[in-house]
Amino acid sequence: MNDCLDRGIKEVIEEHPVVGDILNEYEIGCTACTVGTCLLKEVVNIHFLPPEQEEILMKRIEEAILSGKVEKSGQRQSRDPTPNGTMLSYTQPVQMLVDEHKLIKRLLALIPSIVDQINYSGLDRQVILDCVEFIRYYADRFHHAKEEEIMFKYVDESAEVIRVIYADHTTGRGHVQAILKALTEDDRESVIEHLLKYRDLLVEHIKKEDEILYPWIERQLMPGQVEAMYKSFVSEENRLGPDTTSKYEALITVLEEKMLTGEEGNDDEV
Secondary structure, three states, X not given: OHHHHOOEXXXXXXXXXXXXXXXXXXXXXXXXXXXXXXXXXXXXXXXXXXXXXXXXXXXXXXXXHHHXXXXXXXXXXXXXXXXXXXXXXXXXXXXXXXXXXXXXHHHHHHHHHHHHHHHHHOOOHHHHHHHHHHHHHXXXXXXXXXXXXXXXXXXXXOOHHHHHHHHHHHHHHHHHHHHHXXXXXXXXXXXXXXXXXXXXXXXXXXXXXXXXXXXXXXXXXXXXXHHHHXXXXXXXXXXXXXXXXXXXXXXXXXXXXXXXXXXXXXOOOO
């Protein structure tokens, strides 16, 4: 068992699939993670299980590895997001990031409708370009920059959980580049493919950040660091433009109205 604790979780699950079954019961989605390089011994700490659940979980994993099978409880375990069983609450700067996720999720919710439009009405270039602008300037330059250039500097950036987030950001940027390339080539199938892959990536990415990454980081911050991070966030927003959020809220609202009414594209459709 001790040898397993120092191995990557994906490697452990591949060798002992029952470990993945147990983690799934506790809503720890290591089996679906695209990176999976976190060490087994880090997984419980990162996911912030209460001590009593941590003890039970690790005992079940040890027994499963030794026996090769798992005794299932028959239902998904209820994992408290905090030790006191209360709902997640965030410090002021982290709440800013969580609120930004809400706007990003509005775009993600539109992507299936945009794909339907491409399939049935043609490729509306302006809609796709609006999506790309939002992703590049709001989701990436405005939101991800706060994480990469400010927040992550307060913790060990070599930690596996941080590396997973960096990998997601890089993959997302790759999908955006692929969308733009496909658009120049009038390649509808590739536009659809990478829009959907971006959506799937970000849905899981946001969940990882809200429920795992942000609480993990907050537990390591001193009050003075929280205040300093908030001031840095505000300064960065002012540098990028205080109207950035309202600008992109308006853009998303226009896209929502366009998808809702089924308005077709203009002469730029192909």
